[in-house]
Amino acid sequence: MTNTNTSSQSSSTRRASSFLPPVLNFLGQSAPRNPASSSSLPSSNMSHPTNISGSPPVRVKTLRNKPPDYLADSPLGLPFGVDCAPRSSTAERKSPLFTSLPASAFISTESRHSNGELAKALGDCDTSPSEKKPSKAINLPTQWSNKDKSPSLELSATSLRVTYTGPGQTDAHAAAVRTNHPIPPQCGLFYYEVTIISKGRDGYIGVGLCAQNVPLNRLPGWEDNSWGYHGDDGHSFCCSGTGKAYGPIFTTGDIIGCVINFMSKTVSFTKNGVWLGVAFKNVVDHGKSDGALYPSVGLRTPGEIVEANFGQRKFKFDIEHHYKEEKARLWHSVNAAPLPSLPTTDIPQDSSDSGLKGQRRDGSTDINELILAYLIHHGFCETAATFHGNAIVGRSSSSSTSGHVSESNKRMMVDDDVFSKDDIRQRQMIRAQVLNGDMDEAINLIKSFYPSILPQNQHLDFQLRSQKFVEMIRALSGTPEARLDDGRNAMDVDADDTAASGSAASSHMPADSMRDVVQFGQDLQKEFGSSESEEVRNALVETYSLVAYSEPATSPVAYLLDPSNRILVADAVNSAILVSQHRPAVPAIENIYRQTCVAVQELVRAGNGAAAFINVEKECLL
């Protein structure tokens, strides 16, 4: 995918920030999200720095607002349904779900250069009526609030240090402060530390958290919706004036940390980097929408000074390790669950040749079917045959000799009809022709192998023929063929005879004259110019405009010549054929991946603390 932004500096900035949710605002400043405020770009470009045309200031800000390291993997950005960080510099392929026209057909030039389909997805997302607050940033607590504090407290310029200035005579003189933002459950786990700069007269210092409505003339833990760990006696206070023994006392020089865990719904403390155990259970009740909780400290006697660290500096406690442990705990429980819909009868392992494959745990039969379906879907013919032989037939025969055949294996054997090598090979041949740019041959093959496809699918017909138009222009202008960077090149090389001859033919084909090209374009116009589909009509105009440029390769519509468009067309053809055979247009594995991502994202959105520990993309894609 071409990148209009050639500055290496900005591209490295983008990489560094790519894992960050772009709208996360760690310092609580609001990034310009209104397109009018800084440029005329579409808003979807503005709020997502991976869209290359986003303005530099946003990127810089996102970098500076980096959340603490332990939250680097958390899906803080997901509540917006957007995780648009490119994983690699290789061009992202449009997924089959989007496939109806080449991206070039309906995406404007500038957004296409960044990532057309993404921009479109984001556009949909931003305007979706179901997104109540589409662009609300998630803020982490980063400092004490100047407004939300007792008048008996004074804040330093950084709003991290708190000094008690009250009379300090009675409990009524206690003074507390909350942070600038509540803790978002989407982080899964939040941690902050407080250094006791001075214990003052009596060291009546409380560290903890509380809800918005708790009075600020009380120490954390004394009131409802308030929890704290107190330095003078080491007691923990849970919504009550009476504490109970919890940890050691703390005083000048000590560093007290507070762990709020949205998965286990617990609050724990650390002292000088040492874990003190769970202090409060069932604290984090996000069933209540107004139950947002704020970090809070309370001071009570003159001279008391504390300073907080919300991730600006290195923590005393190894929170990253703790985060990983919590995550491992979740993984353990997720993975411990058996997969449903599995054959209950395990296949005996005595047969020596099936020993290895059958050994794996329960779900392997289903997984093998999924893999086979995937291989067939994408036309990995040889792999499918080999895998089928190794993993599935081998197992069926070994189980039938031992007297029983599992339901799944029966199904698989019946399905052998579906596993038609001819079909795979035919689809593969067509794909090879499309990838070679020999559209005539591709269309001929489609017509002969799958005669019903094109008459039923006007879009596809149009796609193939406008691609042919592009290829004619390419041949005519002598544009050097960029090699496809898609992995499927290998298949071209290994492709069977027909494909190979087709390839040779295409490269030696005499270029059509401009007259032929124009003629072909006019035919296209005649047939599709009055199409009901606006997309088709727009795509037609765009494609046809190629003719206007003497050097199409450097023209504004040069992207039409990008060979990666062939992949989109090839995918579209493949899906159309599969659909015509009443097979899924998208392989099951892809659906499963998508479903998992969305389910986890919805969980995070709904405040499920455990889901916040899961980053499906990082866990599953390499």
Added chain:
Amino acid sequence: MSSTNQNNGAKKIIGLEEWERKLAEVKVSKQDLNKLIMNYLVIEGYKDAAEKFSRESGLQPGIDLASIEDRMNIRNAIQSGDIEDAIERVNDLDPEILDTNPKLYFHLQQQRLIEFIRDGRVGEAIEFAQEELAPRGEENPEFLEDLERTMALLAFEDTSVSPVGYLLDHAQRQKTASELNAAILTAQCQEKDPKLPSLLKMLVWAQNQLEEKMLFPKIRNLVTAELEAPAPSG
């Protein structure tokens, strides 16, 4: 939709159309999924398939495919009871694996002892135990316990009534083979578990959790992965 939750009616419902739009927003490429497949083929030891897949998809398997074959051979050796062969092969592959992993080495020797006993080679079994296993058992109480348990096999004429008869099960071989396989993968800096099964388990977990909060189109059949629209509440 059957649910024990009583306030089903109050649950949020996400309809098929909205859900599908969300699904469409997920970014995943064919290349990503190809990698997921390759990861499975490699770790599970489908060498031939991995080779073909590498050729057809243009994806590098990420490791020397010959090492898959080595792992398969080693695994097969253990599963057919030829522990000596397996040890030899591991040492050919990488002598460090057993050198740096005394527990694994002990378990292999223990398996060898089990095979002697299975074959009724009692004399050899005792000699082997005394020479190879006992000295190590003295070093480590955990090993000693394993050794004692294994030797107890000799105490019963009919091992099927022995409380330690399970040591003769095929599962014991598999356990040993898996331990070795995992050690080889670790030594090769490879992951031990393929990602695809984890993905499926994550899906199951996430859907179950989400079902407590809302009604949404679910994938119930992991093989077809078809969406089932949420039934109207009630």
